[in-house]
Amino acid sequence: MLTNQQAYRDYLQKEKNYSLHTVAAYLKDLSEFEQFLKHRDDDAALEQVAYGQIRSWVVELVEKGILNTSINRKISSLKSFYKFLLKTKQIELNPLQKHKSLKTPKKVQIPFSEKELEMVFDENDYPDDFEGIRNRLIIELFYTTGMRRAELISLEISNFSPYAKTLKVLGKRNKERILPLLDCTVALLNSYLEVRKTFVGSSSGNLLILNKNGHKVSETFVYRLINNYFSNVSEKVKKSPHVLRHTFATHLLNNGADLNSVKELLGHASLSSTQIYTHSSLSELKRVYQDAHPRSQK
Incomplete structure (x- = not known):
């Protein structure tokens, strides 16, 4: 039986038809957050996370000197995963529902990724x-x-x-x-x-x-x-x-x-x-x- 992460990967590849590079980026961000959770609690599960835990990860990333733009991208990957869990009825509430992106400095105009x-x-x-x-x-x-x-x-x-x-x-x-x-x-x-x-x-x-x-x-x-x-x-x-x-x-x-x-x-x-x-x-x-x-x- 597929795990939620495996099912999510298949969803991105087969249903959303995302490129291998994009899928890898989404899964990498998800893995980093999971490692953060496991470091604090071996029994922690992505499906049972609360917003406070995500917020703690954001604080840790800020303290490590990660740029706000990079942090926002990582959180966007989490949003996509929890939206998938909500869609497949694995969770009843998206923990990032009320999350607001970190402020970022103004940039020179560049194309969207x-x-x-x-x-x-x-x-x-x-x-x-x-x-x-x-x-x-x-x-x-x-x-x-x-x-x-x-x-x-x-x-x-x-x-x-x-x-x-x-x-x-x-x-x-x-x-x-x-x-x-x-x-x-x-x-x-x-x-x-x-x-x-x-x-x-x-x-x-x-x-x-x-x-x-x-x-x-x-x-x-x-x-x-x-x-x-x-x-x-x-x-x-x-x-x-x-x-x-x-x-x-x-x-x-x-x-x-x-x-x-x-x-x-x-x-x-x-x-x-x-x-x-x-x-x-x-x-x-x-x-x-x-x-x-x-x-x-x-």
């Missing part, structure tokens, strides 16, 4: 209704296409081709580009269109992303949505659609994508030359994109 993205897709509740599916779709589109905020707001339903798995975007200077879509993004778009039709009806026009009143969303709304969701998982100072755009590019490059292909996906003006376009066909972009994006297997 793969772990932070996995957390924002995993640890936040997305209700199975119009607003819940729409919110998840907005985050998904930013992270899996790298589009700009203005581009997302102006998307029309007709821009989406479920069969070709593409999305046509109108960029700066009215320059159009066609973006390949991951299977998970296509599925989410289809789900959103179904609930959108039920929620706002056919009189809402052709705009893809709508607010709860059936109208066009504002730039402020989109910014606040991204900021709110990522505030739950990241201590970065800047949490915006533009950071997600940078994150998209960074993660593709880190996973081996060609720089010119990524720049074309982003629609940068420097890629408008004939030479660039003749060397980067849509089919090649699709291949690079599917192979390189962290969520391509979701």
